[in-house]
Amino acid sequence: MTVSQYNQTILFEDTPLSLDCGADLSPVTVAFETYGTLNLDRSNAVLICHALTGDQYVASPHPTTGKPGWWSRLVGPGKIIDTEKYYVICSNVLGSCLGTTGPSSINPATGKEWGLGFPVITIRDMVKVQAELIQQLGIETLFAVIGGSMGGMQVLEWLCNYPERLTSAVALATTARHTAQNIAFHEVGRQAIMADANWNGGQYYQVEKSPNKGLSVARMTAHITYLSEDALTQKFGRNLQERDKVTFGFDADFQVESYLRHQGMTFVDRFDANSYLYITRAMDYLDIAARYNNRLAEAFQRAAHVRCCVVSFTSDWLYPTAENKNIVHALNASGVPVSFAEIESPHGHDSFLLDLPEMDKMIAGFLNSCARSAGLRAL
Amino acid sequence: MKQQDTNPLRPDLAMIADMITPNSRVLDIGCDHGDLLNYLVTNKSVDGRGIELSQKGVNQCVANGLFVIQGDADNDLGEYPDQSFDFVILSKTLQAVKSPQTVLNELLRIGKQAIITIPNFGQWRVRLNLLLNGRMPVTKTLNKTWYNTDNIHFCTILDLFDLIEQDGYIIEKFTPYNKNGRQTHTAKTYANFMADNALFLLRKS
Numbered sequence: 092m093t094v095s096q097y098n099q100t101i102l103f104e105d106t107p108l109s110l111d112c113g114a115d116l117s118p119v120t121v122a123f124e125t126y127g128t129l130n131l132d133r134s135n136a137v138l139i140c141h142a143l144t145g146d147q148y149v150a151s152p153h154p155t156t157g158k159p160g161w162w163s164r165l166v167g168p169g170k171i172i173d174t175e176k177y178y179v180i181c182s183n184v185l186g187s188c189l190g191t192t193g194p195s196s197i198n199p200a201t202g203k204e205w206g207l208g209f210p211v212i213t214i215r216d217m218v219k220v221q222a223e224l225i226q227q228l229g230i231e232t233l234f235a236v237i238g239g240s241m242g243g244m245q246v247l248e249w250l251c252n253y254p255e256r257l258t259s260a261v262a263l264a265t266t267a268r269h270t271a272q273n274i275a276f277h278e279v280g281r282q283a284i285m286a287d288a289n290w291n292g293g294q295y296y297q298v299e300k301s302p303n304k305g306l307s308v309a310r311m312t313a314h315i316t317y318l319s320e321d322a323l324t325q326k327f328g329r330n331l332q333e334r335d336k337v338t339f340g341f342d343a344d345f346q347v348e349s350y351l352r353h354q355g356m357t358f359v360d361r362f363d364a365n366s367y368l369y370i371t372r373a374m375d376y377l378d379i380a381a382r383y384n385n386r387l388a389e390a391f392q393r394a395a396h397v398r399c400c401v402v403s404f405t406s407d408w409l410y411p412t413a414e415n416k417n418i419v420h421a422l423n424a425s426g427v428p429v430s431f432a433e434i435e436s437p438h439g440h441d442s443f444l445l446d447l448p449e450m451d452k453m454i455a456g457f458l459n460s461c462a463r464s465a466g467l468r469a470l
Numbered sequence: 471m472k473q474q475d476t477n478p479l480r481p482d483l484a485m486i487a488d489m490i491t492p493n494s495r496v497l498d499i500g501c502d503h504g505d506l507l508n509y510l511v512t513n514k515s516v517d518g519r520g521i522e523l524s525q526k527g528v529n530q531c532v533a534n535g536l537f538v539i540q541g542d543a544d545n546d547l548g549e550y551p552d553q554s555f556d557f558v559i560l561s562k563t564l565q566a567v568k569s570p571q572t573v574l575n576e577l578l579r580i581g582k583q584a585i586i587t588i589p590n591f592g593q594w595r596v597r598l599n600l601l602l603n604g605r606m607p608v609t610k611t612l613n614k615t616w617y618n619t620d621n622i623h624f625c626t627i628l629d630l631f632d633l634i635e636q637d638g639y640i641i642e643k644f645t646p647y648n649k650n651g652r653q654t655h656t657a658k659t660y661a662n663f664m665a666d667n668a669l670f671l672l673r674k675s
Contacts, residue, residue, distance in 0.1 A: 398537075400532070420549035423549065428519070429537060430537050430539065431539040432528045432532075453528070453529055456530075456533025457532050460533060460534065460535030464535060
């Protein structure tokens with residue numbers, strides 16, 4: 092597999108990126124990875140959109156953690172998203188902290204990190220940046236845009252804003268708007284970060300101490316929403332952590348506590364607290380229908396030529412089947428050809444990242460049929 | 471039907487396929503593995519969509535390039551706009567839905583025409599079976615016992631005629647047929663006694 096690693100490109104130098112909040116941003120650096128080779132007629136490009144705390148290392152090891160790419164189970168030579176057939180692009184989203192411009196980047200006006208001076212962004216802003224990147228790569232039409240969770244939100248924004256540049260789209264475990272409960276959980280995470288004295292109003296880049304406690308609590312809360320009660324019960328039950336009985340103290344007596352603490356602690360090594368604030372805010376602001384007279388179907392009216400596939404998971408209570416079906420109904424009502432399945436899975440929201448043969452079959456079948464109809468062949 | 475078709479459709483599905491106008495918009499509810507839809511897309515260039523409950527069925531349809539939504543007739547018809555399809559097909563499913571009358575109305579709200587097939591509970595073997603055994607009939611066409619059957623709203627051909635008439639729909643075509651797909655005489659009472667199944671092509675008044 093041809094992998095092009097650690098790419099960074101500078102966009103919006105001449106014409107600034109006009110953000111939904113009204114502010115202009117210029118320039119915007121985008122970090123991205125590519126896998127495979129772009130074919131001669133540039134028709135085999137697949138854009139993969141990552142989730143909230145995801146990154147561009149979809150099929151190559153993460154430079155900080157050394158862990159394999161977050162979707163390397165699906166992306167690679169001979170895999171479902173076959174890099175011998177497709178040219179796969181994955182870019183770090185706007186506002187994140189792995190090389191794309193975000194609150195931890197240097198504000199050219201001050202020569203210091205943006206911190207809270209960074210403008211508030213939206214999912215649509217992230218997609219604007221992706222669209223510009225794709226254009227710069229010389230790709231007019233994407234064969235597919237694919238994403239789960241916040242990645243799925245980006246897929247939906249692609250369908251509303253750049254349908255003419257898509258052939259097919261796959262959205263997994265996602266929603267077209269954040270509900271009160273979604274916003275509530277995010278707010279707990281943000282308050283945890285801001286309550287950390289080290290956060291210091293977002294100005295912590297120049298000092299030794301970062302708001303790691305706050306960020307780690309934010310991650311712990313969020314992590315619970317990515318699992319399910321059954322998954323937690325099966326994995327941990329009430330099992331104690333390396334002890335025979337409870338200690339009548341506040342140490343991590345239970346395995347589940349120890350697990351969550353570990354999740355929180357390792358997260359801070361690879362993620363910026365301010366980025367977490369900005370990206371969760373972008374997700375909270377998502378309400379696509381609100382921009383179209385509260386009729387989601389109107390959002391997809393220009394997408395009737397795009398083949399779509401939507402997948403939800405039985406145990407996902409973060410973006411449950413009902414929210415995904417909302418999207419499906421809206422696509423249908425706009426005459427967009429769409430397939431949908433609710434995949435049986437005990438693993439909660441994180442299911443889309445896990446090994447589920449029925450999901451694999453669905454995505455593989457869908458992409459192969461789209462490739463056949465587009466006349467796309469292996470390179 | 472095209473002559474060169476190598477994989478012929480099941481006779482009852484072929485009968486349905488014959489009624490579909492080329493290039494029309496078709497919704498097949500309970501499309502199973504997509505045999506009929508696939509045939510219609512390939513041979514009649516229809517814009518075909520399906521609804522199917524089983525994951526296996528959905529996956530097979532999607533792999534064949536069909537557009538299918540996992541769901542069922544009771545829960546997933548409400549979101550489709552009025553008259554958004556030329557044909558809506560409900561094959562051997564009406565007796566398995568929770569609310570057949572609502573579903574019938576939905577079919578003719580979404581579709582300009584509806585094609586419905588039912589197993590006929592008035593067929594003589596069924597009647598004889600109940601008469602002689604005094605137990606809910608189990609036949610080749612209706613091969614499950616009362617407590618584990620998916621078919622919760624059995625009706626006879628005459629029963630469905632009554633409902634269609636009561637709700638004011640027009641029967642464009644009525645085709646009773648036996649289990650081999652061979653058509654029987656269309657006189658209502660005769661068909662109700664002889665036919666294993668029946669097909670109705672309906673439209674709104």
